[in-house]
Amino acid sequence: MAAIKIGFVSRQQPEPVRLVQTLIQSIESEGRGVEVFVDEDLAPRIGRQGSSVAEMEREKVDFIVSVGGDGTILRTIHKMADPLPILGINMGTLGFLVDVEPKDAMATLKKLLSGFVVDERSRLKLLLNGVCMPCATNEIAFLTASPAKMIEFEIIVDGALMEDFRADGVIVATSTGSTAYAMSAGGPIVDPRVDAIVLVPMAPFKLSSRPWVIPGESIIEVRLKLPGKEALVVVDGQTSHTISSQDRVVISKAKKPARFVKVEKDGFYAKVKSKLT
Secondary structure, eight states, rough: OOOOHHHHEEEESSSHHHHHHHHHHHHHHTSSOOOEEETTTHHHHTTOOOEOHHHHHHHHHHHHEEEEEEHHHHHHHOOSSSSSEEEEEEOOSOOEEEBHHHHHHHHHHHHHHTOOOEEEOEEEEEEETEEEEEEEEEEEEEOOOOTOOEEEEEEEEEEEEEEEESSEEEEEEEGGGGGGGHHHTTOOOOOSSSSSEEEEEOOSSTTOOOOOEEETTEEEEEEOTTTTOOOOEETTTEEEEEEEETTTEEEEEEESSSEEEEOSSHHHHHHHHHHOO
């Protein structure tokens, strides 16, 4: 049986770095031939040889341990074409992608050496003028480039005009991302098992402009109506691009999903209840 390969990424802060070092020492002391890969930014801090996330992907690492918050996980996913499974250890604040608390990290990791289940989550593909941008695990947000000035949007779904409104922006989110930025903007919470896309206008001028939940296989085109106005397109808070009415933006389901190591026992509803109360 081939040795299991585990990658490690972390926030660059003392506490997460110490936890990574402890976890690596613990699993290596088990004597089970685990091959460890450490992110190149983290490696010098713990005296290890570093590997990029892309190298971990090429080496077919079994899973990556991310010590931090949701942002750490999203940054890691953005560096991969075909995302490896990720185990999130929560060293952040209100994380919905991180399942394991630091006190349980050691026991959880040792248990996973004997096998694990992968939970796949849909992502969104963004085409900007025909060029594929990084895929979104949580959301693609369209934000006004001029503070306190609204943008006029047209939302075309599967070739039909769904909505025409003025707002500070609009969020196009996955079911996974429904508990992130979209929720803060007043969108619905969607069980990640539901194959859906959520569209949430941000501070719309018309009270009749409400959030929408549409089928996950939909093809969405977002247009800026007014010449001379610009907007920022932000993917998972990681990458951004400026667009105008001359640009064509098309969103659809990505071919490659995000993958997470499944460890939670109580499920999605219990997680929402514990995080939001």
